[in-house]
Amino acid sequence: MQVCNGAGPCHISCNPRLKLQSSSVSRSSVICKRRRAATRFKVVDRSYPQSDIYWFPRASGINFDSDRYLGSFKCSCQRAESSNRLASDDGSQNEKLYVNKAKEYGTGNGDIFNVLDSEVSRESSSGKEGCSPNGNVAKHGAKRETKQKDGSKSVEDEAWELLKESVVYYCGSPVGTIAAQDLTSSSVQNYDQVFIRDFIPSGIAFLLKGEYEIVRNFILHTLQLQSWEKTMDCHSPGQGLMPASFKVRTVPLDGDDSATEEVLDPDFGEAAIGRVAPVDSGLWWIILLRAYGKCSGDLSVQERVDVQTGIKMILRLCLADGFDMFPTLLVTDGSCMIDRRMGIHGHPLEIQALFYSALLCAREMLAREDGSADLTRALNNRLVALSFHIREYYWIDMKKLNEIYRYKTEEYSFDAVNKFNIYPDQIPPWLVEWMPNKGGYLIGNLQPAHMDFRFFSLGNLWSVVSSLATLDQSHAILDLVEAKWLDLVADMPFKLCYPALEGKEWQIITGFDPKNTPWSYHNGGSWPTLLWQLTVACIKMNRPEIAEKAVEIAEKRISKDKWPEYYDSKKARFIGKQSRLYQTWSVAGYLVAKLLLANQSAANMLITEEDSELVNAFSCAISSSPRRKRRHKRSEKTFII
Ligand code: GLC
Numbered sequence: 001m002q003v004c005n006g007a008g009p010c011h012i013s014c015n016p017r018l019k020l021q022s023s024s025v026s027r028s029s030v031i032c033k034r035r036r037a038a039t040r041f042k043v044v045d046r047s048y049p050q051s052d053i054y055w056f057p058r059a060s061g062i063n064f065d066s067d068r069y070l071g072s073f074k075c076s077c078q079r080a081e082s083s084n085r086l087a088s089d090d091g092s093q094n095e096k097l098y099v100n101k102a103k104e105y106g107t108g109n110g111d112i113f114n115v116l117d118s119e120v121s122r123e124s125s126s127g128k129e130g131c132s133p134n135g136n137v138a139k140h141g142a143k144r145e146t147k148q149k150d151g152s153k154s155v156e157d158e159a160w161e162l163l164k165e166s167v168v169y170y171c172g173s174p175v176g177t178i179a180a181q182d183l184t185s186s187s188v189q190n191y192d193q194v195f196i197r198d199f200i201p202s203g204i205a206f207l208l209k210g211e212y213e214i215v216r217n218f219i220l221h222t223l224q225l226q227s228w229e230k231t232m233d234c235h236s237p238g239q240g241l242m243p244a245s246f247k248v249r250t251v252p253l254d255g256d257d258s259a260t261e262e263v264l265d266p267d268f269g270e271a272a273i274g275r276v277a278p279v280d281s282g283l284w285w286i287i288l289l290r291a292y293g294k295c296s297g298d299l300s301v302q303e304r305v306d307v308q309t310g311i312k313m314i315l316r317l318c319l320a321d322g323f324d325m326f327p328t329l330l331v332t333d334g335s336c337m338i339d340r341r342m343g344i345h346g347h348p349l350e351i352q353a354l355f356y357s358a359l360l361c362a363r364e365m366l367a368r369e370d371g372s373a374d375l376t377r378a379l380n381n382r383l384v385a386l387s388f389h390i391r392e393y394y395w396i397d398m399k400k401l402n403e404i405y406r407y408k409t410e411e412y413s414f415d416a417v418n419k420f421n422i423y424p425d426q427i428p429p430w431l432v433e434w435m436p437n438k439g440g441y442l443i444g445n446l447q448p449a450h451m452d453f454r455f456f457s458l459g460n461l462w463s464v465v466s467s468l469a470t471l472d473q474s475h476a477i478l479d480l481v482e483a484k485w486l487d488l489v490a491d492m493p494f495k496l497c498y499p500a501l502e503g504k505e506w507q508i509i510t511g512f513d514p515k516n517t518p519w520s521y522h523n524g525g526s527w528p529t530l531l532w533q534l535t536v537a538c539i540k541m542n543r544p545e546i547a548e549k550a551v552e553i554a555e556k557r558i559s560k561d562k563w564p565e566y567y568d569s570k571k572a573r574f575i576g577k578q579s580r581l582y583q584t585w586s587v588a589g590y591l592v593a594k595l596l597l598a599n600q601s602a603a604n605m606l607i608t609e610e611d612s613e614l615v616n617a618f619s620c621a622i623s624s625s626p627r628r629k630r631r632h633k634r635s636e637k638t639f640i641i
Helices: 002-007 077-105 112-125 133-150 155-165 196-208 213-226 279-296 305-319 349-365 370-394 398-405 429-434 457-466 471-483 503-510 528-540 544-557 584-598 600-605 612-623
Strands: 041-044 053-056 073-076 167-170 173-177 245-253 256-267 395-397 440-447 450-456
Touching: 155 167, 155 584, 167 213, 167 245, 173 196, 173 213, 196 213, 196 279, 196 528, 196 584, 196 600, 213 245, 213 256, 213 279, 213 305, 279 305, 279 349, 279 600, 305 349, 305 370, 349 370, 349 440, 349 457, 370 395, 370 440, 370 612, 395 398, 440 457, 440 471, 450 457, 457 471, 457 528, 471 528, 471 544, 528 544, 528 584, 528 600, 544 584, 584 600
Parallel strands: none
Antiparallel strands: 041 053, 073 256, 167 173, 245 256, 395 440, 440 450
16 A cells, blocks of 8 residues: 555555455456466565565456456546545645755745646546546647747746646646647657656656656656566566556546546557667666655655665666676667667667666665665676776777777687777778767777767766766766767757768668668757756766757757757758657756756756765776786675675
């Protein structure tokens, strides 16, 4: 019941032994049913340590009566009113509790939901749309046209309105923001869902405005989805995976045609284009959880047993031993913001930066208890190994490039300099021209005999934010951003990656993907949402003027262009060919950048500094680098902290 009390209106049974083995599952419980072709139902008991993951065979007495709403959380809309009251009681208490902390961060005690709540409850009480987010979006969309024409609002005001309009409600409580509100698009695909990664800038914007409830609800509801059954062709990924997105569906109540209920329906990649598992979701979830605690001052969420279990499940999934020789996380193509084939399978930088950041955040939040000593040890070891690996092997600048150019190959030895057997001929001709004298960056990916030299923005920016990059490297990354402004910012910040894949490379690597043509979408398109990560990185390095310049550029067009998802062409001059308009994370990314530039200390909720213990361990790692003599004896210096 702990989950339920915090998350809002739904009465959720968290102990499968208590509830689910009963054949008469109460309607107000989460009714967990088999989804699609699964053969077993998996439940995680969050009140017990990780080992308590129970598998219920079909014959266990769980009532699998309908395939229709399988695997969805249910709550009856009729109960939303009383639940709302509960939520707001809770909310006002929270408000009192957090007000001091909010002052500390200089965040407002925002009231944006006051307006919004009344609009939504009016709509709900009309009975037609129920609590469905899509109904709201259509209405607001019409209103938006008239508002834009009068031209009296600032870009920031408009952004707030759009963000409010994008809020998705579940049983009367705000739980997330819809990916896009593009009424002109003929194909909605999954842009009517709440994406975990897309919600992060929305969540940060709400936190900065003092609106904590939506973030809290988001954290707790997505946590519930974490233990969902997820299957593709009879195979399930590891426990702990967070969905890429979820949707609130309003469906007729079983056995009562006159009533409806709402269900939360997650997508773990089993419906996604390309069937990719979103590795980044859980990592972002941990980062947001920490930010919520830091900004609101409410640590009770991260201290909850179920939340602690959620963190551990994500960590265990990421820290599980495998065949790897590298400390980087091995993932498939499309496992992050770039969620379709773009040749980033293996150890893409974006995932590594989020992984590192999430490890540091989790380290801060994990309760110190005997049961988790092994996990903490594994976490610390991984942090050290990961930062060493990325800083040493992913880093390139003019000096390093020259080293690679002169690499010897086929070195069979423990002391090889060219450990990954990189053939110098793979240094692409564009890079020699492109690399500035001052500046450098972390490459996109590293595999045996392969360096992906493309510059990936999110990975580099988040390496700065999380301190995965050293101080010097972080400055050098920003130096490169300045030196390559016309390639990375040009008419609209910020290029997702540079350069684009073209010709045969594009054909082979993307599989002829017509959406990822050169200088479009993930293949060298420009994404306004990246403004917020750029801003946090610049603030961390005490160089906010870089972000300010980028925001100014964005401001010239973004509202006139209707907040596109991405821009095309080398200099970001076109609105993306298949870009959605009124893309929420474009709106939120801009807002967060503005709010943080106005209140820079608030960026601390996202920034992680390197721990001095880890710095020491890191210098041990450097001094025992296998570039030097390989030790045969066990070192007296240990990296276990
Ligand atoms: C696209 C993007 C992905 C984003 C989703 C929703 O698929 O590639 O990163 O989360 O749209 O906006």
